[in-house]
Amino acid sequence: MSRRVAAPNLVSQLTDWTIINKSAFVILIYKTKSFTRAANFNNEEEALLVSLVNKYKEKIECRKTDMMTNATKMETWKKIANEFNSSSEVSFRDAKILKNKYDNIKKRTKKACRRKVLSLFGTGGGPPEVIGRIGTDRNRRVVNIISSGVRAWFLQLEN
Numbered sequence: 001m002s003r004r005v006a007a008p009n010l011v012s013q014l015t016d017w018t019i020i021n022k023s024a025f026v027i028l029i030y031k032t033k034s035f036t037r038a039a040n041f042n043n044e045e046e047a048l049l050v051s052l053v054n055k056y057k058e059k060i061e062c063r064k065t066d067m068m069t070n071a072t073k074m075e076t077w078k079k080i081a082n083e084f085n086s087s088s089e090v091s092f093r094d095a096k097i098l099k100n101k102y103d104n105i106k107k108r109t110k111k112a113c114r115r116k117v118l119s120l121f122g123t124g125g126g127p128p129e130v131i132g133r134i135g136t137d138r139n140r141r142v143v144n145i146i147s148s149g150v151r152a153w154f155l156q157l158e159n
Helices: 006-013 043-055 066-085 095-121 135-144 150-159
Strands: 019-021 025-030
Touching: 006 019, 043 066, 043 095, 066 095, 066 150
Parallel strands: none
Antiparallel strands: 019 025
């Protein structure tokens, strides 16, 4: 019983495929384009992103999720990306990357506020947990952008 492999002319046409012959089976693996990682965000880029989001916060932080609102949000993120990339001291960032970065900044700010509040009201023995000051300027601006629930936590911390 003979096993047939793809015709040689067909194999030669597969330029983006790698051919591996393992025990009379031919495995085709598609070569993906190489991914180049962008540089990390620095503090100036994060501050610029937060200030641009603050400018468009009514559209970005809208809780509605219908089709029209989502389209408006995507257009707003594209505007933010254009304004962000027009600044001379930043590297090029796509709207999707900026949105992910802002979501991560929001998560970190909420987590820091939550940890601080939990450490204030926590019970138990031992020394209190030492948490660094979360009242940075960027965190204050993010808290002003996001919901009032986090704002209440943050105001408790400042007193």
